[in-house]
Amino acid sequence: MKRLIFAISLLFLGVTxxxxxxxxxxxxxxxxxxxxxxxxxxxxxxxxxGQYMTKYVPGNPTFVVQNMTGAGSMIAANHIYGVAKPDGxxxxxxxxxxxxxxLVARAEAQFDWAKYSWIGSPVQSEHHMYMRxxxxxxxxxxxxxxxxxxxxxxxxxxxTGFYLPRLFEExxxxxxxxITGYQGxxxxxxxVERGEIHCRAMTIESYLTRExxxxxxxxxxxxxxxxxxHKRDPRLGDTPTIYELMDQYKTADQxxxxxxxxxxxxxxxxxxxxxxxxxxxxxxxxxxxxxxxLRDPALKAEADKRGYEMEPVSGDELEKLAKDVxxxxxxxxERMKKVLGN
Numbered sequence: 095m096k097r098l099i100f101a102i103s104l105l106f107l108g109v110t111x112x113x114x115x116x117x118x119x120x121x122x123x124x125x126x127x128x129x130x131x132x133x134x135x136x137x138x139x140x141x142x143x144g145q146y147m148t149k150y151v152p153g154n155p156t157f158v159v160q161n162m163t164g165a166g167s168m169i170a171a172n173h174i175y176g177v178a179k180p181d182g183x184x185x186x187x188x189x190x191x192x193x194x195x196x197l198v199a200r201a202e203a204q205f206d207w208a209k210y211s212w213i214g215s216p217v218q219s220e221h222h223m224y225m226r227x228x229x230x231x232x233x234x235x236x237x238x239x240x241x242x243x244x245x246x247x248x249x250x251x252x253x254t255g256f257y258l259p260r261l262f263e264e265x266x267x268x269x270x271x272x273i274t275g276y277q278g279x280x281x282x283x284x285x286v287e288r289g290e291i292h293c294r295a296m297t298i299e300s301y302l303t304r305e306x307x308x309x310x311x312x313x314x315x316x317x318x319x320x321x322x323x324h325k326r327d328p329r330l331g332d333t334p335t336i337y338e339l340m341d342q343y344k345t346a347d348q349x350x351x352x353x354x355x356x357x358x359x360x361x362x363x364x365x366x367x368x369x370x371x372x373x374x375x376x377x378x379x380x381x382x383x384x385x386x387x388l389r390d391p392a393l394k395a396e397a398d399k400r401g402y403e404m405e406p407v408s409g410d411e412l413e414k415l416a417k418d419v420x421x422x423x424x425x426x427x428e429r430m431k432k433v434l435g436n
Contacts, residue, residue: 120153129167150383166250175205182376190362211368212412243269247282258295303401
């Protein structure tokens with residue numbers, strides 16, 4: 095009898111130890127909430143990464159993507175920050191420039207950018223503006239002197255389509271009529287195709303890797319007119335950089351500082367974040383799995399096939415940058431308010 099009791103005790107002890115040693119994420123589902131519509135590059139990227147992260151998270155959880163669109167991903171960002179539990183099971187994929195809204199104290203920004211749990215970004219995103227070639231704006235000088243400024247489309251005030259034209263106004267003396275309210279890049283491009291607007295600011299990556307831009311470039315329907323890298327991206331031909339143009343037009347130092355803060359959004363790239371206060375051990379696991387997924391040869395092959403460029407940024411790097419961009423002096427913040435229309 096004693097032997098039987100001892101055997102049963104060992105059995106229960108084994109079960110207990112096995113349960114204690116089971117990975118936290120085992121049998122669980124990790125939800126990535128993207129603030130962008132299905133088919134957008136910021137929907138496709140998290141789906142691709144999620145497929146491979148499961149291999150590198152102990153316990154091999156299932157990854158699913160949920161689209162929570164609206165307000166240039168602000169709705170998703172607020173949800174991740176203020177609603178989602180910091181248990182490592184809900185992550186977000188948000189616009190890299192949402193910190194603008196916090197800096198200029200917009201009420202809809204219900205987060206502290208520096209306090210997100212930063213997972214990483216697959217790429218650093220440089221930007222440019224394209225223009226319909228049949229628009230009456232052939233050069234930068236045409237835009238500077240235009241009696242009626244070109245119409246550019248945007249999803250919201252934190253989106254590239256809004257803040258880049260405003261930055262070009264601040265630093266280069268250009269003028270744009272920014273039409274907001276579009277639900278994603280697709281509707282903006284459709285408005286360009288229909289002739290309702292002339293231009294759009296967006297990532298160079300998307301412009302060079304997706305339709306309708308392949309077809310548009312082949313038919314000379316649009317052309318790139320300004321790009322944001324320090325050095326010209328040769329794939330955009332003779333398109334000047336904002337830095338060249340700031341030198342040409344002798345942009346004031348204060349405006350250049352604003353440009354530095356705003357263009358830092360390119361380093362954030364396409365960020366994956368978690369709620370604030372995530373346990374350190376779970377954050378470490380997710381950050382490691384994220385970078386491992388991006389190094390996976392199969393993922394890299396698929397990214398190459400899709401034309402995606404990869405220049406990963408770690409969660410540690412993004413966390414430091416987030417703290418840096420939020421710590422701006424009052425003079426720069428006031429100037430940003432002017433640029434962003436506050």
